[in-house]
Amino acid sequence: xxxxxxxxxxxxxxxxxxxxxxxxxxxxxxxxxxxxxxxxxxxxxxxxxxxxxxxxxxxxxxxxxxxxxxxxxxxxxxxxxxxxxxxxxxxxxxxxxxxxxxxxxxxxxxxxxxxxxxxxxxxxxxxxxxxxxxxxxxxxxxxxxxxxxxxxxxxxxxxxxxxxxxxxxxxxxxxxxxxxxxxxxxxxxxxxxxxxxxxxxxxxxxxxxxxxxxxxxxxxxxxxxxxxxxxxxxxxxxxxxxxxxxxxxxxxxxxxxxxxxxxxxxxxxxxxxxxxxxxxxxxxxxxxxxxxxxxxxxxxxxxxxxx
Amino acid sequence: xxxxxxxxxxxxxxxxxxxxxxxxxxxxxxxxxxxxxxxxxxxxxxxxxxxxxxxxxxxxxxxxxxxxxxxxxxxxxxxxxxxxxxxxxxxxxxxxxxxxxxxxxxxxxxxxxxxxxxxxxxxxxxxxxxxxxxxxxxxxxxxxxxxxxxxxxxxxxxxxxxxxxxxxxxxxxxxxxxxxxxxxxxxxxxxxxxxxxxxxxxxxxxxxxxxxxxxxxxxxxxxxxxxxxxxxxxxxxxxxxxxxxxxxxxxxxxxxxxxxxxxxxxxxxxxxxxxxxxxxxxxxxxxxxxxxxxxxxxxxxxxxxxxxxxxxxxxxxxxxxxxxxxxxxxxxxxxxxxxxxxxxxxxxxxxxxxxxxxxxxxxxxxxxxxxxxxxxxxxxxxxxxxxxxxxxxxxxxxxxxxxxxxxxxxxxxxxxxxxxxxxxxxxxxxxxxxxxxxxxxxxxxxxxxxxxxxxxxxxxxxxxxxxxxxxxxxxxxxxxxxxxxxxxxxxxxxxxxxxxxxxxx
Numbered sequence: 110x111x112x113x114x115x116x117x118x119x120x121x122x123x124x125x126x127x128x129x130x131x132x133x134x135x136x137x138x139x140x141x142x143x144x145x146x147x148x149x150x151x152x153x154x155x156x157x158x159x160x161x162x163x164x165x166x167x168x169x170x171x172x173x174x175x176x177x178x179x180x181x182x183x184x185x186x187x188x189x190x191x192x193x194x195x196x197x198x199x200x201x202x203x204x205x206x207x208x209x210x211x212x213x214x215x216x217x218x219x220x221x222x223x224x225x226x227x228x229x230x231x232x233x234x235x236x237x238x239x240x241x242x243x244x245x246x247x248x249x250x251x252x253x254x255x256x257x258x259x260x261x262x263x264x265x266x267x268x269x270x271x272x273x274x275x276x277x278x279x280x281x282x283x284x285x286x287x288x289x290x291x292x293x294x295x296x297x298x299x300x301x302x303x304x305x306x307x308x309x310x311x312x313x314x315x316x317x318x319x320x321x322x323x324x325x326x327x328x329x330x331x332x333x334x335x336x337x338x339x340x341x342x343x344x345x346x347x348x349x350x351x352x353x354x355x356x357x358x359x360x361x362x363x364x365x366x367x368x369x370x371x372x373x374x375x376x377x378x379x380x381x382x383x384x385x386x387x388x389x390x391x392x393x394x395x396x397x398x399x400x401x402x403x404x405x406x407x408x409x410x411x412x413x414x415x416x
Numbered sequence: 417x418x419x420x421x422x423x424x425x426x427x428x429x430x431x432x433x434x435x436x437x438x439x440x441x442x443x444x445x446x447x448x449x450x451x452x453x454x455x456x457x458x459x460x461x462x463x464x465x466x467x468x469x470x471x472x473x474x475x476x477x478x479x480x481x482x483x484x485x486x487x488x489x490x491x492x493x494x495x496x497x498x499x500x501x502x503x504x505x506x507x508x509x510x511x512x513x514x515x516x517x518x519x520x521x522x523x524x525x526x527x528x529x530x531x532x533x534x535x536x537x538x539x540x541x542x543x544x545x546x547x548x549x550x551x552x553x554x555x556x557x558x559x560x561x562x563x564x565x566x567x568x569x570x571x572x573x574x575x576x577x578x579x580x581x582x583x584x585x586x587x588x589x590x591x592x593x594x595x596x597x598x599x600x601x602x603x604x605x606x607x608x609x610x611x612x613x614x615x616x617x618x619x620x621x622x623x624x625x626x627x628x629x630x631x632x633x634x635x636x637x638x639x640x641x642x643x644x645x646x647x648x649x650x651x652x653x654x655x656x657x658x659x660x661x662x663x664x665x666x667x668x669x670x671x672x673x674x675x676x677x678x679x680x681x682x683x684x685x686x687x688x689x690x691x692x693x694x695x696x697x698x699x700x701x702x703x704x705x706x707x708x709x710x711x712x713x714x715x716x717x718x719x720x721x722x723x724x725x726x727x728x729x730x731x732x733x734x735x736x737x738x739x740x741x742x743x744x745x746x747x748x749x750x751x752x753x754x755x756x757x758x759x760x761x762x763x764x765x766x767x768x769x770x771x772x773x774x775x776x777x778x779x780x781x782x783x784x785x786x787x788x789x790x791x792x793x794x795x796x797x798x799x800x801x802x803x804x805x806x807x808x809x810x811x812x813x814x815x816x817x818x819x820x821x822x823x824x825x826x827x828x829x830x831x832x833x834x835x836x837x838x839x840x841x842x843x844x845x846x847x848x849x850x851x852x853x854x855x856x857x858x859x860x861x862x863x864x865x866x867x868x869x870x871x872x873x874x875x876x877x878x879x880x881x882x883x884x885x886x887x888x889x890x891x892x893x894x895x896x897x898x899x900x901x902x903x904x905x906x907x908x909x910x911x912x913x914x915x916x917x918x919x920x921x
Contacts, residue, residue: 274518292519
């Protein structure tokens, strides 16, 4: 094994790229769950975002437009989940699983003509001064805009939940929908908005895979990223900062094990491929085993205003 | 009528199959405490929800301070000056006090200012409260203070209180009344909902009595006896339960130094609970909600195993045995929550009879359920305890609270337990049904069973218990004979005023 073949600068840079789709999906799902809704359809919304984003980017030759379309597609798909669970009071777990199946099927249908095509991707930013820094410049400051947007989104979600009244209402709805209703807050409306936000974020995450990370369309491109995002939300105890840590950890190990494989490490390939999943879950279990869990008390419970 | 703050005229609200309010009219004057009195299901809650904008009336109108008042949502009512303290608290356990207060306000100030205001108001009215504490860690009395302060911060002109004293110790009730009288002196009107007659007689200026959705009368409670009020409320006279003379026998249940950690983040640990319960005796366990009642029942029923040698059924150590073994040995229990704990809501009464009675009533034959026997037993419970239901095949969920309570208590009583543990046997049950349940418990004791009755209703415990103890933060007070126990002593056993102070009037 030749460890010197691994370039630490490239490694860190690719960690950020690899973590971004999961981070986007996870932060969206965290907001959804904070409002008390469990949407297991993240995988389906991600892959729908991936294919729609790719198709629009190919046809319009604008990756930016692709991202916008992906967010809309994810939100639209999540709206069907919202309608079923919030108005028709269907079971959230079953509906979420159904959403994933629909998303997977829909995406291969839409994506068939686009297989093997190439698309324009997002340009790397050239930030004055910062990008020119030695080592650090290439590591951290020469990425495309979505990498920084996803990090900004984490900070924004954190501040929104902690400091704004709307964030407080969202947490209150997730904590006790009956109490929130008694105080006159619109439980269903708040939850629908959260679901839409979660869907849009998942769509963006999917589009990042097909437009930047890979970048082309292949069937099943998300490869379980949506499920990892769901697990990260739980193990991160519904905290924005820990969600970011979890996503970067998973991204980091994914990239590291690829590098190790390339360097010819004397570890079975299957074990290396499984390692990101194993280590991410292990670390997050240790984090959540100490400290508060903080699951929203109304998570997954259907709400019906009886009187 | 310039001296009326709120006038209700002909308010009517119907739900499918039931008229919750039928042509209700009355007035609340400026600066008075007006009681709204009635049984469970008399329509008090619906009426209040209409005033608070949670429910729209089908017919009728309201005027508030002379202008028409038809709040479409609670925030309309709040901005008009109506504030409400809910019976089942509208609080969020995982959020802190200041956040909870902010959620109930229209235009909350900045967090720093809000914390200062909370401190100011809580000092003025003698309701100490730390704005940074998480509500899940507060006692029931402290939670109520959060609700009250949330209302007071909005300078309400009408304060609605829905059964505020059901979770308080007698000392805390006194302090609450001082606060309410101070508010009244400042010109705030209070609509006070309760079914505790003595409270209303000492506190309220006028009382409106509802029965089956209709107004029975508006009277001056100080000039009316509690008996008259009760009869107006119920619409008939009923007999109070009577104990038959009996003498306690051998020790049937002994709990010795029982300690258990809290079951969850917001549960209560049991700390060194010890008592003896004799055959033929009723032991009443009082205490404010959330002081270890549910945990004690779970430890006695076998839902949670106790440390070895801490629970003795006669000469036998059952501490490490589960509910089935304890039931076989004669220790039965009926938990507080009817739907979901004592009974499975979507299963029929017959199926629910099988759930606890299968082994004691011989409903099993080589592991197969004898449905005939089960039906017979369910019918016997229904007959003996006058459960109003179309038949034993009805789902438990479809029964009214009182009828289901009669069924789940009767189901245990007819299994002839040696020891019966009940938690809140008459919670949310109308007066006549409550009297029937209490009488059945007393009859069971006179047949030689030992009964442990956990309840938050002190009147109930005084009525049926031979001895009384109180749970406070998971500790059991000394057990005292009920005869000769004063309400002050009981209050102190329940933990006194939980460090509240008297309002600085």
